[in-house]
Amino acid sequence: xxxxxxxxxxxxxxxxxxxxxxxxxxxxxxxxxxxxxxxxxxxxxxxxxxxxxxxxxxxxxxxxxxxxxxxxxxxxxxxxxxxxxxxxxxxxxxxxxxxxxxxxxxxxxxxxxxxxxxxxxxxxxxxxxxxxxxxxxxxxxxxxxxxxxxxxxxxxxxxxxxxxxxxxxxxxxxxxxxxxxxxxxxxxxxxxxxxxxxxxxxxxxxxxxxxxxxxxxxxxxxxxxxxxxxxxxxxxxxxxxxxxxxxxxxxxxxxxxxx
Amino acid sequence: xxxxxxxxxxxxxxxxxxxxxxxxxxxxxxxxxxxxxxxxxxxxxxxxxxxxxxxxxxxxxxxxxxxxxxxxxxxxxxxxxxxxxxxxxxxxxxxxxxxxxxxxxxxxxxxxxxxxxxxxxxxxxxxxxxxxxxxxxxxxxxxxxxxxxxxxxxxxxxxxxxxxxxxxxxxxxxxxxxxxxxxxxxxxxxxxxxxxxxxxxxxxxxxxxxxxxxxxxxxxxxxxxxxxxxxxxxxxxxxxxxxxxxxxxxxxxxxxxxxxxxxxxxxxxxxxxxxxxxxxxxxxxxxxxxxxxxxxxxxxxxxxxxxxx
Amino acid sequence: xxxxxxxxxxxxxxxxxxxxxxxxxxxxxxxxxxxxxxxxxxxxxxxxxxxxxxxxxxxxxxxxxxxxxxxxxxxxxxxxxxxxxxxxxxxxxxxxxxxxxxxxxxxxxxxxxxxxxxxxxxxxxxxxxxxxxxxxxxxxxxxxxxxxxxxxxxxxxxxxxxxxxxxxxxxxxxxxxxxxxxxxxxxxxxxxxxxxxxxxxxxxxxxxxxxxxxxxxxxxxxxxxxxxxxxxxxxxxx
Numbered sequence: 001x002x003x004x005x006x007x008x009x010x011x012x013x014x015x016x017x018x019x020x021x022x023x024x025x026x027x028x029x030x031x032x033x034x035x036x037x038x039x040x041x042x043x044x045x046x047x048x049x050x051x052x053x054x055x056x057x058x059x060x061x062x063x064x065x066x067x068x069x070x071x072x073x074x075x076x077x078x079x080x081x082x083x084x085x086x087x088x089x090x091x092x093x094x095x096x097x098x099x100x101x102x103x104x105x106x107x108x109x110x111x112x113x114x115x116x117x118x119x120x121x122x123x124x125x126x127x128x129x130x131x132x133x134x135x136x137x138x139x140x141x142x143x144x145x146x147x148x149x150x151x152x153x154x155x156x157x158x159x160x161x162x163x164x165x166x167x168x169x170x171x172x173x174x175x176x177x178x179x180x181x182x183x184x185x186x187x188x189x190x191x192x193x194x195x196x197x198x199x200x201x202x203x204x205x206x207x208x209x210x211x212x213x214x215x216x217x218x219x220x221x222x223x224x225x226x227x228x229x230x231x232x233x234x235x236x237x238x239x240x241x242x243x244x245x246x247x248x249x250x251x252x253x254x255x256x257x258x259x
Numbered sequence: 260x261x262x263x264x265x266x267x268x269x270x271x272x273x274x275x276x277x278x279x280x281x282x283x284x285x286x287x288x289x290x291x292x293x294x295x296x297x298x299x300x301x302x303x304x305x306x307x308x309x310x311x312x313x314x315x316x317x318x319x320x321x322x323x324x325x326x327x328x329x330x331x332x333x334x335x336x337x338x339x340x341x342x343x344x345x346x347x348x349x350x351x352x353x354x355x356x357x358x359x360x361x362x363x364x365x366x367x368x369x370x371x372x373x374x375x376x377x378x379x380x381x382x383x384x385x386x387x388x389x390x391x392x393x394x395x396x397x398x399x400x401x402x403x404x405x406x407x408x409x410x411x412x413x414x415x416x417x418x419x420x421x422x423x424x425x426x427x428x429x430x431x432x433x434x435x436x437x438x439x440x441x442x443x444x445x446x447x448x449x450x451x452x453x454x455x456x457x458x459x460x461x462x463x464x465x466x467x468x469x470x471x472x473x474x475x476x477x478x479x480x481x482x483x484x485x486x487x488x489x490x491x492x493x494x495x496x497x498x499x500x501x502x503x504x505x506x507x508x509x510x511x512x513x514x515x516x517x518x519x520x521x522x523x524x525x526x527x528x529x530x531x532x533x534x535x536x537x538x539x540x541x542x543x544x545x546x547x548x549x550x551x552x553x554x555x556x557x558x559x560x561x562x563x564x565x566x567x568x
Numbered sequence: 569x570x571x572x573x574x575x576x577x578x579x580x581x582x583x584x585x586x587x588x589x590x591x592x593x594x595x596x597x598x599x600x601x602x603x604x605x606x607x608x609x610x611x612x613x614x615x616x617x618x619x620x621x622x623x624x625x626x627x628x629x630x631x632x633x634x635x636x637x638x639x640x641x642x643x644x645x646x647x648x649x650x651x652x653x654x655x656x657x658x659x660x661x662x663x664x665x666x667x668x669x670x671x672x673x674x675x676x677x678x679x680x681x682x683x684x685x686x687x688x689x690x691x692x693x694x695x696x697x698x699x700x701x702x703x704x705x706x707x708x709x710x711x712x713x714x715x716x717x718x719x720x721x722x723x724x725x726x727x728x729x730x731x732x733x734x735x736x737x738x739x740x741x742x743x744x745x746x747x748x749x750x751x752x753x754x755x756x757x758x759x760x761x762x763x764x765x766x767x768x769x770x771x772x773x774x775x776x777x778x779x780x781x782x783x784x785x786x787x788x789x790x791x792x793x794x795x796x797x798x799x800x801x802x803x804x805x806x
Contacts, residue, residue, distance in 0.1 A: 107418055118417040246588070
């Protein structure tokens with residue numbers, strides 16, 4: 001293993017739902033500290049791709065190879081359900097668009113953050129709580145609200161809580177599905193700034209799926225533009241957005257509303 | 260103890276037909292082989308409503324033999340409606356001997372208590388279980404809870420305990436307190452008080468759990484390790500009582516609060532009626548009886564009519 | 569680095585835009601571009617607006633794609649051709665080998681001015697305390713009032729934002745620095761400060777490639793001027 005070996009590598013990924021194409025011919029790799037944005041409109045195949053990358057959907061063809069913390073690399077398709085779950089609560093994070101999908105709405109903020117710790121064997125209440133409080137602070141949630149349930153939180157707070165819940169075990173790879181979708185613009189800005197800082201501080205690898213090019217520009221170094229299940233253009237984020245080559249990418253860029 | 264009688268004509272022995280009993284026995288055997296694991300079984304309609312112990316009754320029916328001596332308790336008492344009815348049911352359909360004394364019984368069906376008298380090898384304790392799934396209120400999907408059990412994915416249980424401490428300063432769950440069986444399956448011990456949890460650990464008796472509505476059977480074979488879930492800095496603590504039993508003076512039993520008047524008067528008495536009576540037969544006196552009968556001395560146990568007309 | 573060694577070699581570079589949304593209309597930008605930038609010199613791109621100066625700078629930065637030719641940058645790991653390099657290699661160049669002062673500051677919401685300025689140095693692995701000192705020194709030199717340092721630059725005036733942008737572009741230790749009209753919206757005092765900073769970079773052996781519309785500044789800092797209109801013949805042929 002070298003420091004430059006990919007953390008996750010997708011090769012020739014394809015998914016067919018019967019005769020209908022989910023996505024095809026997707027290949028890329030990602031290393032620690034890199035943020036890859038996958039952009040495209042609804043139905044472009046980006047959600048299908050995310051599901052395959054995170055091992056939640058079996059590809060029809062191709063493979064996803066992941067480098068575990070011990071340095072060994074494994075094809076996600078060969079992981080047992082137990083191994084997959086272990087990855088998901090230690091080395092991976094998944095930030096959902098709707099925080100309700102990523103949080104336990106009936107459990108306090110502290111319990112939500114502490115769950116992963118307890119799932120991997122933490123059995124000291126005081127330490128779990130201290131760590132949860134630390135993470136609430138890091139995502140700018142007032143620690144005095146540690147015992148409140150997410151139902152009492154605003155959309156932006158819920159999303160930040162979801163991030164804390166995911167990052168508490170110091171994962172190396174985080175998947176994000178429209179992490180700022182449905183939030184007010186000012187709330188989005190705060191969240192993006194927070195994400196940028198956490199990504200930089202923790203050296204996270206991030207695959208972020210979004211239809212919002214501004215989010216992609218702010219968060220990512222590289223971008224893949226998807227349409228009709230294929231990657232039609234990929235490269236440096238600012239290169240693709242400032243000098244789009246493909247007709248569809250030009251259309252996407254031209255369609256952004258400028259304030 | 261009542262002597263065996265001829266069962267009422269027209270019923271299969273212990274009510275259930277032989278095929279059903281065989282089906283239940285197979286489930287029990289599997290449950291014993293995988294301690295703490297919930298085994299599905301084809302729960303039958305019983306001549307009583309769900310919630311009255313239909314799971315326990317089916318298990319009892321499946322293991323009962325003509326030479327067994329049956330004891331049935333409800334919240335520790337032999338003389339409550341549920342206990343009396345179930346005892347009468349098996350008296351009628353199996354004709355087995357019945358008793359209120361823990362030491363005499365070979366099969367004890369219970370709702371929400373474990374007798375104070377330590378169980379011995381050869382005895383079987385049958386629990387009536389309302390909701391067998393300890394993860395149910397944390398994870399509503401049965402498909403998911405099954406996977407969680409299969410993978411021993413139990414972090415969520417501790418989330419529940421964490422929430423308790425966060426809210427109350429201590430683990431507030433006082434009954435149906437979840438346990439881990441042989442370091443593997445997390446199990447709901449049925450709504451027994453957590454006071455009784457330590458009694459399950461390494462018990463020489465066989466413990467069987469039946470949930471009729473939920474159609475699940477699970478078991479603790481004799482001498483099984485049963486640990487109550489907790490945190491390092493919030494260890495499991497069984498309930499303790501400040502006062503002794505007002506009737507027998509016991510300090511080692513689980514006590515029920517009894518309101519004695521409408522002016523706030525109350526007393527605490529043993530929930531296990533057999534334990535209390537056995538102690539009183541031996542001459543023990545609690546504060547209440549000592550005041551009524553300063554002389555002391557053994558009292559006779561009240562008779563409970565076993566054979567309904 | 570030897571002053572004679574080029575830090576940047578541009579060879580036969582061509583660029584055009586194809587506007588798919590306008591029926592595939594092709595707009596030629598430049599063709600046959602070739603020049604070097606050596607350590608310690610400041611090469612200024614000359615020519616009228618629309619000649620492709622900014623586009624050239626963006627191609628060197630990797631921000632615009634290149635249709636043909638090569639743009640070789642001498643990185644510590646050896647030469648890298650931006651025209652064909654993987655995104656990851658370009659990002660690495662941007663972290664450690666080249667810097668860019670763009671025409672406008674692309675503001676990141678909520679990030680304090682001081683942090684905006686420090687970021688490129690931190691990305692290079694500079695000690696945070698050292699990076700902070702350098703950022704403070706640069707902001708002071710560019711007359712950005714200290715009371716603004718803790719605020720995000722989004723609400724600053726154009727001139728203030730531009731000075732923050734210059735400080736951010738100047739803080740990292742690079743071999744090649746790209747300057748896109750850094751003095752455009754500055755007053756005389758601040759223009760002078762920027763000229764001083766450029767001189768210091770030259771003295772430190774940094775190769776600079778810039779665009780300066782202000783003739784005074786251009787004459788003051790330029791080692792050589794490369795006239796982009798010289799590549800117009802190729803353009804006409806495109």
